[in-house]
Amino acid sequence: MNSHLNVMVGGEAGQGVQSVGFILAKAFARGGYHIFADQDYESRIRGGHNFYRVRVADSKIAAIAEAVDVLVALNKETIELHQKEVAAKGVIVFDNEKITDVAGIPSAFGVPLERLAVEQAGDKVMTNTVALGAALGLVRYDFAVSEQVLREYFKGGDISANNIKAARAGCKYVQENYHGDFDRFLSPISQVKRMLLNGNDAISLGAIAAGCKFVAAYPMTPTTSIMEYMAAKADEFGLAMVQAEDEISAINMAIGAGYAGVRAMTATSGSGFCLMTEGLGLAGITETPVVIVEGQRPGPAVGLPTRTEQGDLQFVLYAHQGDFPRAVLAPGTFEDCFWLTVKAFNLAEKYQLPVLVMTDHHLASSYGTIEKFDISKVAIERGLLVSDKEANDSAYKRHLITESGISPRAFPGQGKALVVTDADEHDEAGHLIEDADTRTRMMDKRLRKLTGLSKEISPPELYGSAETDTLLIGWGSTRGAIREATDILCQEGSSVSSLYLSELWPFPSGNIAGLLDKAKRSFVIESNATGQMSRLIRTETGKKTGTILKYDGRPFTPNEIVQAIKKEGR
């Protein structure tokens, strides 16, 4: 892999950091490059410090890098905070008419950003676009490609035209005035078109492709953009998106829709999921399919609202009153976000239970380039549904006890059959009961569904050889960083492989135990303070692993993992 360029755009909230970052990412993607971009922002609308990193390479990348080649500093704080990250021949682009005391920073290159915005585009709000142009000028990128992206981003008209002028002015200024030794030049390498999306986009697309017809949710970072995406596409795709009054209502609405026979979902973060736990049990006992996206962020309570963590694992696995089966999937790539969401809807209906899709802020809001999903491979498996004819059978029992634990499912109003279910323990017909025997038989029936469900869980993905000195284990969003760290360590001559879990429950213990035995040592690398996956592995396999933990709210970089492994010795 050849990492060509790493750009960081920094500034206050409200200065347009995000648009510059996204437009740069899109412009490079259009030139055939692979992109990985992440955002770091505070929980505020104005002020504070935000940055957006865009990493550009000529082969697939899935993690952030540390050394910054171009730092676009929209304010002085950005220079102060990030000048140490700038690479040897890197450049800091800043407004030298606004920030005048940066003497002594050799990489700083001043551009009169605001003045050019006013002179060339007629408004200082386009200062950020001038800076974007300056970055493009530095890397000598084909301006026509960026111009097209700007036009689409600003949706034509005068706003587009003025932003294009602003970008061109920044670009021209750099071409005429920069004479330093920056040498990370880029030009488009191919016409290949890839999608540029984030984890939430991929989950939303998965839900729409899977035929989700009902979404109820309550806004909470990092999953709000799923609500927004689904709402934007609702009319076109015949689905309803309800902004519920709270998360309790959100999950209960989705369960009502699932009971009535449509594919339904909700999305939230840890705090919201706390409010959903009673509903989770309701889906369990009423055997109602529902998909819940749980986008983690650092807790406890409100924690760090706009940052990342994998601290909800044990909670999501065990949140319940009593016992009931569930499935937990945890995508670690944009592709998985799509395909595991499709799988979640299928499992929910086949096994008539709640399915959780766990992500985190890093995966949900980072952008990357990937090939278009092959939609023709999306299979819809709705499970055991009764035919319209059978739905007229007056002897129909919603919770019929079967060998597999799965009862044929009719929808209310489908026919004359009455579909009866209850949050209380109930009999096969769905009516509440108190007797010991029925209770035991119903519990056993529900738990029997785990047998079939376990067989649906894909084994963890091994990267490298099973015969290894060091096995790095990860789950969810750390996948990209762990793989890259594995490559670096192998290139340096170590014997390292990695194992990545994305389908967490029912836990695929068998596959993991064997690999742990083969490796000389193993470490779980996860973004939480107590090693929750490491504990899960120990509980399920009896095997102990080391841990490399990070819980400062920031994502792992490959280099951090490499350094941590080296510190472990050998």
Add this chain to the structure above:
Amino acid sequence: MATIADYAGIPIAWCPGCGNFGILNSVKRALVELGMEPHQILLVSGIGQAGKLPHYTKGNVFNSLHGRPLSPAIGAKIANPELKVIAISGDGDAYGEGGNHFLHTMRRNHDITYLVHDNQVYALTKGQASPTSDAGFVTKTTPYGAAPPVNPIALAIVSGATLVSRGYAGDIEHLAGLIKTSISHKGFSLLDILQPCVSFNHKNTYNWYRERVYKLENEAGYDPTNKALALAKAEEWGERIPTGVIYRQDRLTYDEQIPALKMGPLVKQKIDPGLAAKLLDELL
């Protein structure tokens, strides 16, 4: 045509003499008189004595959590608007545990009938004060007397409910009529039903209610579309307690404003993953 016998349910576990029997009989009568078949109805209840009602009659039943029946009722109604959705709660279920859902369901005007068995006490948990217990009502958990009650009728009027009524479990004829009116109403209808609990509420008894209730339809000049008049009636509680339709307004329902439903019930729409292909192109 379904008959009362077609609406028989499983054996009943309520106390003899409970006001819930009057409600159950009124519900059955209303459904029969409306010519409805059990499979056309969805009864969504919460937890409490009231929440058991669906099992004691016939219909599709989703007996949900304590305080939550409105939420699954909303989801099911949007998924399949062809179902007649009736939600059933006790006063604790509706106005205590489920208070937030109550407010917002009214505001959004979901097309749901809400029957609240208001016995002014938590009956299933054996006699604690409820949100509608009269001020000073002494129970084991409120030894110094309950705080002043919420006023569900006033709340409903100001929160956007489009039909607000009060019934009395001791007058089946009248109650069945109110249930029919509520079910026939397009939009959210609240029917708060005064329900004597013979085991745990020895204050608000059959006699207590009988001496006080009167019917608004007998009151010359009462106009339920007049919000100011309705609010004044909502405040009336003590010597005289109004029953009947207290407030009514016309407003688009939530479902009517969902474009996706113009193509028919969501539950009848085919799933076609291929349609999503164009969304991928938008991201190139």
